[in-house]
Amino acid sequence: MSTSNREAFYLKHEDELTKEKANITRRKNTIGWTRVGVFALGLWGVVTVWPETGSALLIGIAAIAIFLALLNYSMRLQDQVNMLSALIRIHQEEREIGNHRFSNRYNGDNLAPRQHEYSADLDIFGRASLFQYIHRTTSEQGHRHFASWLLSPAPNAAIKARQKAALELSNEPGWGIHYQAIGQQEPVGRSIEEKLGLWLSKSPEFFPKTGWKLLAAIFPFISLACLVMHIAGLMSAPLFYLLVLVFVVIAFSITKMVIPQYQALDKIVPQLNTLSGKLRWIESSSFSADQLVTLKQQLHPAGKPAASASITGLRKILDRFDYRLNPLVFLPLNTFLLWDLRQVLSLEKWKSVHSADIGKWFETMAEMEALNSIGRLAFNHPGWTFPVLTEEQGDYSGASIGHPLIPESTRVNNDFSTSGKPAIALITGSNMAGKSTFLRSIGVNQVLAMCGAPVCASTLTVSNMRIMSSMRIADNLEENASTFYAELSKLKSIIESVNRFEPVFLLLDEILRGTNSHDRHTGSRALVMQLIRHNACGMLATHDLALTSLVEDYPKAIRNYHFDVSVSGEELYFDYRLKEGVCKSMNASILMKKIGIEL
Structure with missing residues (x-):
């Protein structure tokens, strides 16, 4: 089902549900007026036959019985109206999400761990996050359960079982929508x-x-x-x-x-x-x-x-x-x-x-709420794929890999492949050329793969690996920790995991940015060499072109990639395409001139 067909599916069913709700509402209103009539007739009958108490009692009991039966029927109709209203809201919401308008949904911000290996870097929780985009959970238990899937890889057997379950649910979207609607009536906490x-x-x-x-x-x-x-x-x-x-x-x-x-x-x-x-x-x-x-x-x-x-x-x-x-x-x-x-x-x-x-x-x-979430994701994105799991180490090979949170109309997909250990991809490029977004695309799709969900790619084969990242570093006033120290703490965790030969895939973006250029280059070079010695795999985005020369010393372990920019006068044009080799064009000076720095 294409994107347009998916939109038509939700629109068609929303229209059918709206008509059904209108019919039941009219029937309920008719029953309401009938109850009023029964009450009035019963009262008139009692008054008419009074003081014949036997007849009056019989008429009164009959009127009350009919009134209560109609009331019970009216309550059942109201339950149907409530369910139809929930179903209509879900169809409307799905169309909004399909157009990437989902910032008003529950975003799971309270579920985000204070310290985590990749959650903050990859926007797993919070506004415009992965969780906010794909969850269809309605209970607090469901929210937490699905969050746990996004925070740690499942074993391969569990991933494959979830993939099969999600595929079956994606073929029955009405079932999952009804399940979600039940949960919205009075959410379980x-x-x-x-x-x-x-x-x-x-x-x-x-x-x-x-x-x-x-x-x-x-x-x-x-x-x-x-x-x-x-x-x-x-x-x-x-x-x-x-x-x-x-x-x-x-x-x-x-x-x-x-x-x-x-x-x-x-x-x-x-x-x-x-x-x-x-x-x-x-x-x-x-x-x-x-x-x-x-x-x-x-x-x-x-x-x-x-x-x-x-x-x-x-x-x-x-x-x-x-x-x-x-x-x-x-x-x-x-x-x-x-x-x-x-x-x-x-x-x-x-x-x-x-x-x-x-x-x-x-x-x-x-x-079931968590499975329904990834099943709906598969239904909404028929062009995505369930990844193939391999027992090989350090394998991440895919075609048309894109970031799930970027609209399809503006998203630029890239192919990427790496296998075996050690394997470090050094990515250079101009500012705003797409390095960080590409790293996040790789990371988010690995997170999806490890929880059993479809991924934003035409094909993807991956090893069971946990993402560890150092991309978005902030200082911590409460703990009196500077940005540089916070980054060192994160790198320390990464080094320890690599030294223990854990199955991790590293995403490092402009590391050691909080120190001088000499120490930064020395430290970055030493870290890359150490990662290679300990059979690590991952990606490092950098502006330090000198690091790319490491490929001469480690031709089997390092590959250079880049994103470049085309310059016409003082205008910049990006194609966001990953290319092999080292970036030759930089744009920082043009950007500095644009903001008024006189160079």
């Missing part, structure tokens, strides 16, 4: 998982004890028998009211003991509905990719009900707890039936059955 975790960590107080079970079974018979006897005139009012007082004391003494559990799980029902809906959507689907099949199977283990049904059971218990919000209903229920005791017994029984499952349910939801 970490608070619900923390509340459930805290509740699960506490020992049950009621369920395992036989006495509480017997009390819950016997008490209603006694209390209701007293009520029937009083109504039948077999028990005097003073005795009955005295017994009711005893019932109240017993019931609300138990309520006082139950309240902490109720408060521990207060206000989680809306998010439980979302979690249940997302898991039900997975359970009801058919998959062929191994990872998707495994996720589905985890939701319905042998001998237990499906996860969505279990969560619905918990929600119903909590809904019954909420009867306390209506005193006219709760007071008689608790007084005569020990309502709170019955619910807490059900709650703790649920805990005993599902305590080991809850964590898996959240993990499954988050995993």
